[in-house]
Amino acid sequence: MSDLDLNTLSKLDETTKSELNTFIQQETARAKVQTSVTQFTDMCFKKCITSVQDGNLNREEENCVSNCLNRFLDTNIKIVNLLQSLPK
């Protein structure tokens, strides 16, 4: 693999630059979602899974995990709204 430095990058033609841009944007978005999912799973697993009997999620655990995520997102939205309604 050849060295990749800013000098090399600046020599790319426009078509390639825009293709790379699209790729980076897509992958960044995907990576953000993946990071969030892992964080949410970590948080909700701690809250909802208290013992390990087998490798399956039972009904109760499944509901708990699902509610955990959705109430967290509700909280997040509520906080954003609260902050937006603050007098400037």
Place this chain on the structure above:
Amino acid sequence: MGFLGFGSSNDNAPSITSTGTPTPAAADPRSQQIKNELITKVSQEIATANATALVNALTENCYKLCIFKPASSLSAEENKCIDDCSAKFMRSWNLISKSYITRINQG
């Protein structure tokens, strides 16, 4: 991931030009090569970062649920518990991924 020219710079497959729609100017081969190297590099970095985060979360959670009295090696029960715990974690991951993406798309 439809990516213009990606991985097909050398084959002779006819490109879709019959409609007369102008395709973007063909990128020069050196640029294409650099692009492909970058794409490989970036994909690998992202995969490594994701895997690291997952391994850390799995280790922490399953250690807490399965290892109560650390002995000189993992017992059979501890091994089984770690297997089951990992399976549970991945099922939770998939469930959360599905629900989260559904919520994102709802706006």
